Amino acid sequence: RAAEAPAKAEAALPSPDRRVAVLLPLPLREAYDYRVPDGMSLAPGDYVEVPLGPRRIIGVVWGPGAGTVDSGRLKAVVRRFDAPAMTEVARRFVEWVAAYTMTPPGFVLRMAVSVPAALEPPKAMLAYLLKAGAEPPPGFKMTDARRRVLALLQDTLAGGPPRTPAELAEEAGCGVTVVRGVAEAGLLEPVMLQPTRLGRPDWSRPGPSLSPDQRAAADDLRGRVESGRYSTVLLDGVTGSGKTEVYYEAISAALEQGRQALVLLPEIALSAQWLDRFARRFGAPPAEWHSELTGAQRRDTWRAVAKGEVPVVVGARSALFLPYPDLGVIIVDEEHDSAYKQEEGAIYHARDMAVARAHLGGLPIVLVSATPSLETKVNADSHRYARIALPSRHGGAVLPDVELVDLRRDRPPARHWLAPSLRKALTDTLAEGEQAMLFLNRRGYAPLTLCRACGHRMQCPNCTAWLVEHRLARKLQCHHCGLQQPLPHACPECGEEGTMAACGPGVERIAEEVAELFPEARAAIMASDTLFGPRAIQEMVQSIGRHELDIIIGTQVMAKGHHFPMLTLVGVVDADLGLNGGDLRAAERTYQLLHQVAGRAGRGERPGRVMLQTFMPEHPVMQALAAGDRDGFYQLEAEMRLEAGMPPFGRLAALIVSGEDPTLVERVAMALGRAAPRSETVHVLGPAPAPLALLRGRHRRRLLLKAPRSASVQPLIAEWLERVDIPPAIRVQIDVDPYSF
Ligand code: ADP
Numbered sequence: 001r002a003a004e005a006p007a008k009a010e011a012a013l014p015s016p017d018r019r020v021a022v023l024l025p026l027p028l029r030e031a032y033d034y035r036v037p038d039g040m041s042l043a044p045g046d047y048v049e050v051p052l053g054p055r056r057i058i059g060v061v062w063g064p065g066a067g068t069v070d071s072g073r074l075k076a077v078v079r080r081f082d083a084p085a086m087t088e089v090a091r092r093f094v095e096w097v098a099a100y101t102m103t104p105p106g107f108v109l110r111m112a113v114s115v116p117a118a119l120e121p122p123k124a125m126l127a128y129l130l131k132a133g134a135e136p137p138p139g140f141k142m143t144d145a146r147r148r149v150l151a152l153l154q155d156t157l158a159g160g161p162p163r164t165p166a167e168l169a170e171e172a173g174c175g176v177t178v179v180r181g182v183a184e185a186g187l188l189e190p191v192m193l194q195p196t197r198l199g200r201p202d203w204s205r206p207g208p209s210l211s212p213d214q215r216a217a218a219d220d221l222r223g224r225v226e227s228g229r230y231s232t233v234l235l236d237g238v239t240g241s242g243k244t245e246v247y248y249e250a251i252s253a254a255l256e257q258g259r260q261a262l263v264l265l266p267e268i269a270l271s272a273q274w275l276d277r278f279a280r281r282f283g284a285p286p287a288e289w290h291s292e293l294t295g296a297q298r299r300d301t302w303r304a305v306a307k308g309e310v311p312v313v314v315g316a317r318s319a320l321f322l323p324y325p326d327l328g329v330i331i332v333d334e335e336h337d338s339a340y341k342q343e344e345g346a347i348y349h350a351r352d353m354a355v356a357r358a359h360l361g362g363l364p365i366v367l368v369s370a371t372p373s374l375e376t377k378v379n380a381d382s383h384r385y386a387r388i389a390l391p392s393r394h395g396g397a398v399l400p401d402v403e404l405v406d407l408r409r410d411r412p413p414a415r416h417w418l419a420p421s422l423r424k425a426l427t428d429t430l431a432e433g434e435q436a437m438l439f440l441n442r443r444g445y446a447p448l449t450l451c452r453a454c455g456h457r458m459q460c461p462n463c464t465a466w467l468v469e470h471r472l473a474r475k476l477q478c479h480h481c482g483l484q485q486p487l488p489h490a491c492p493e494c495g496e497e498g499t500m501a502a503c504g505p506g507v508e509r510i511a512e513e514v515a516e517l518f519p520e521a522r523a524a525i526m527a528s529d530t531l532f533g534p535r536a537i538q539e540m541v542q543s544i545g546r547h548e549l550d551i552i553i554g555t556q557v558m559a560k561g562h563h564f565p566m567l568t569l570v571g572v573v574d575a576d577l578g579l580n581g582g583d584l585r586a587a588e589r590t591y592q593l594l595h596q597v598a599g600r601a602g603r604g605e606r607p608g609r610v611m612l613q614t615f616m617p618e619h620p621v622m623q624a625l626a627a628g629d630r631d632g633f634y635q636l637e638a639e640m641r642l643e644a645g646m647p648p649f650g651r652l653a654a655l656i657v658s659g660e661d662p663t664l665v666e667r668v669a670m671a672l673g674r675a676a677p678r679s680e681t682v683h684v685l686g687p688a689p690a691p692l693a694l695l696r697g698r699h700r701r702r703l704l705l706k707a708p709r710s711a712s713v714q715p716l717i718a719e720w721l722e723r724v725d726i727p728p729a730i731r732v733q734i735d736v737d738p739y740s741f
């Protein structure tokens, strides 16, 4: 029995007939009514356990019950958790995100109640180390599964962390009983894990003395935090201008007031350098929130945030949904980054949702970038957002020189990818004892493997994508669905042997060329699949900082935020890579990425040099990068979008129709096309193949709804979907404000 959640129902609960509406973290549109047992008292926001069918499930009291079923026939709330209630702001935020993204509120709630175990009182947990020197007892059968468990714990003899039985079972791919068996045989050492204690950053520690520009910017932010009112500010400063030091002041101001600060980073798992720097500035690290955390870390962090014990959280987009008691400021670093767009489950853009969160909570939000998204840029230009500019690099470092390498003239030798001028620059850089980075946003050895005899291309059977050769791993991989297969000896199409050839470069192949050209140089690849986890990335970053490497060959893992004073040359192997394809956002995204990559060069005392290899030196993106004409580029890009009525000047929403049966997908997509809303100002484009028309075995077609900026697209879409029958085998996803168009 359903009740829509009223926002102002804080007062009398439970209602006279002792019922409450409870929102459950499931894809449900509405809250369900439950009876409040005698002696229990509930308020909105309380976390409760309730029965649902045969299960018990955790939900949140959303308001007074409103259903018509006799309360005697309702199921009763089982218990109320002894945890701080979800705040009204947090509940309104769930409703707002649900309404904006057209996702069921319960589904959004699931992101906020992502760690149910955190609601239980903290307790020490059993975990195991390997017992040194222990021999299996007579009769102990060493099965494969048991051997895997023991192998996993090998590192604990050298100080590795103890693991819980559940973690071991999952990692070893066996049941918990296997772990128990090994423990009972006396081969493991039990220990009790205490909940992790998080450090408390100290706002009163003095930061570095700021330049006059930085000081003015920091004072502005401080004033906003102290005002305790909503505002959005774009902190717009060139790479290396000291933006981070400036927003640390805003964090310090929030902590001084006893409130919390949230910092969103696009790829927190890659941000070890950021974490170290924060810890040096504030004397303790922030709490982290991202997908790499263990279950225990998630539980302890969630609980500590709810209790107000965590002053600063740094996290990925999901950190927006943590239970902050009193958030004082939000920082969105690299606000233009596409990693903020969540494309699965609830489809949302974390930057935009963060602005909404700040608005609901009445607090300032700072969007930080050297290359803002066009959306943010336009909002700042029209004074909807405030802007604070930091126009020069800190400490007098100059911005790097950007040169274009015209690959049509300055051609690399056959089956090689570095042009003579770039080779020369590398030689000079090494001779000076400086570091160079080669950037190519493509993992693996070669993006395409084809048969020289028949032309057959190795393609993923589940996705619209080629299989990428990973020579180090000796595999072909699909970068979309994760499919892996061995490299074929013979062509699977024509059967010829020895005809399969690698086409085009990935970072592994560039590393091969570097080794051939500079056998003496210390070179390494830095890509998400060559570095396993945040620690490996941190070690690599530190060893670059200590100048233990001369040439780094990196993907975008390398592009973000790092500060390497000895790095003076950046070579972009294929600057055109992002520009192909029909995406209208391609130029903006390529400009932002290359600008950021270029920003890695010359951050220390020595000036930097950037070389962009391109077949399109006249392209506006290349011209703007070479001339350092950021505003010119944005101007041109804005004119084009305005002309086309595209975001940020128009509104878009996409419907993605997917299913395993292509004919059925097409039929539903066509039906949606016929039922589409149409008016003088609203148009629907498509159906057309979605980007990645086949993904993980599902065929995908897309319809794009285009409306004026002032239009509210959600009601249009809701009515549209009512007009078409969607069979159960077909999924229709709604993407309001799609990132690519
Ligand atoms: P951005 O975030 O704009 O790229 P950073 O905040 O990373 O810039 O600053 C670039 C470099 O300059 C960093 O090494 C940082 O420690 C240093 N820096 C910035 N501001 C100051 C300051 N006021 N005093 C000393 N060093 C600073």
Ligand code: ZN
Pocket (backbone or CB within 6 Å): 460, 461, 462, 463, 465, 478, 479, 480, 481, 482, 483, 696
């Ligand atoms: Zn695939």
